[in-house]
Amino acid sequence: MFFKADYFILEDTMLEDYFMEVEDGVIVGFSKNEPGDYTYLGEFVAPGLVDTHIHGYHGKDIMKAEEGALNVISKGLLECGVTSFLPTTLTDSKEKTDAALKRVAEEYKDVEGAKVRGIFLEGPFFTEKYKGAQNPEHMSDPKIDYLKDWIEISDGLVNKIAIAPERDGVEDFIKKANAMGVRVALGHSDATFDQAVAAVDAGANIFVHTFNAMSGLHHREPGMVGAAMATDAISELICDGHHVNPNAAGILMNAKGRDKIALITDCMSAGGMADGDYLLGDFPVIVKEGTARLKDGGALAGSILKLKEAIKNVVDWEIADIFEAIQMASLVPAKSVGIDNVCGKLHEGYAADFIVFDYDLDLKATYLNGQEVYRK
Template identity: 60%
Template sequence: MKTAYKAKKIFAENEVFNNAFLIVEDGKIVSIEKKYDGEYIDYSDKYIAPGLVDTHVHGYHNVDITDGEPGTLNIMSKGVLQMGVTSFLPTTLTSSYETLNNAVKVIGEEYKQVEGAKVQGIFMEGPFFTEEHKGAQNPAYMSDPSIEKLRHWQELSGGLIKKIAIAPERKGTVEFIKEAKKMGVYVALAHSDAGFDTAMDAVNAGANIFIHLYNGMRGLHHREPGMVGAALYSDAYAELICDGHHVHPAAAGIAMKTKGHDNILLITDCMMAGGMGEGKSKLGEFDVIVKDGQARLKNGSLAGSILDLIDGVKNVYDWNIADKKQAIDMASKNAAASVGIDDRCGILKDGRDADFIVLNEDLSLVETYLDGKSVYKA
């Protein structure tokens, strides 16, 4: 059955269509038309955009994917629909080898059965980090990178690992990056005190993403540009948590001006407290207090965020550091491209799954669609 949706604006891959129709049939996008004679669902005062893609999200609705509890992945996949997310990479934290074995195994067993947003791979945030900028990662489990461990995790997950983050100053990182790339795993840089040259060596070896830019890394100094300098200088992608707490709006704007919006991806780094309101929570093994839109450890350090991805999109537009198309692309098209899944999500295009969101003009979420079916209404 063919269904048409009329919108004030439709944000396609390389164009914004005004007063146009999205045509969907059997769960797939058929075309985007400027005229349509049949009946249609009327969103003529609203926008249609691709479903958002969160490539860095640990949990939501009081579940943490690292726990490896059966059913957790499904709860999370349904919960993130209210962020406007239709595809995501469930993200593990630095934990024991055994805990990570179980977590990736469970994801690999359950990802095809989820009822909500689609699992497009796994992101392993650690455990190959250093203590200096550990953030909410447990240094007890940190070590030099091991390609043997990555191969084992990839086997346990059924080939689902798409991305792993490491600290580039650890021993053997260049060799690890090259071998991981051969396996089809994208290597990111994070939780590191590496200097500029060391970080650039990792980029030159094939690392292509800096994790939550500015957070968990050596800052910029004019005589030693550090990890932040390498992120701004290189052509690699950089993640940003645009909740207004992790990164000042001006710092986010500097990154966008320096690197160009095409090299920025918006992520949530959301933890299990996401969607749960204020109160006590956990991030891995750490106790967390959620208050005033922030999640903090007992020592006052910021933990993972409780950001909804659509709010990050709205924020960068409201902060006047991105236009609407750029804001949407950073949380969909760019995010998907950063880990090579833009052939299946992040873009409204003929033949693709009809995974899209309906937005008000202020970019607040109205409705989320999966395969042409409405699955969440704000």
């Protein structure tokens, strides 16, 4: 099979008027030589997007451990341009977390849409002051025995966990988690700059939805945001225009470099659904005017952002170009959790998971293993 596009967006360049060869669902290579028979895809072809922080979609929530819900989410994400993702949990009891992980482990191999590339545990080792839409009743200092259990229960899928740097025992936990192949992210935290930097020095490599639910940048105490700007750790960003002011997002990108920014959605179950009443974990949420907010207090409760929209937003806001935006939603998040060996780029030997979009950055089609699985 041969495909042609005006531009193929690779990890380090954009190829103009090239052909891509795919055999048995795998990319064979790229060439200027016109084959006898080919399919013209459109203006831009980019790697399938990689969402490493997403709680649900199409009315389904990972924490509910509902039979079949993972497949609903997986198929729904194809309309977002996402071909790889990390089902994400919330802070809750160990029993409920166990159940959610067990369900994912039972079903992830059979999903029909975006591929499950791991699991992100968002909590429960957070700080109550910046709880956001997480339940403080279940927050505690990090417990390495819990993580060991979760790795086993999840069939080894857990590859990312978020903690607050000021909790007791953090540095030892980070080192042991890394030794078990789990990336450690920092978030929902009132940590000082020094505490956050110490956690990065110990091996943490991601800041969770930077700016949101963390101590801010102050000229006498740079806090978590300052540490995110000053270290090489990758910073997640929710670029829906509600969580972070576009100018603040641009400042972070300029401070760190766009190769250290991972666009994520933090999407909850209301993604892809109509406005109305929903739940995030056990918390009632109202969705309207492009946001999901807790009914009690009005705090932002995840998002209803589609990752394809984040790409369009950062380009429209003029804080990134098309090439940079694509990398921030594919290669960078894949690198952040060590899955860039299987996804996040168009490359020889990789599965032909890719998306097609036009010059207005509107998604036209999504492909898995060289087969069209969504068309607008």
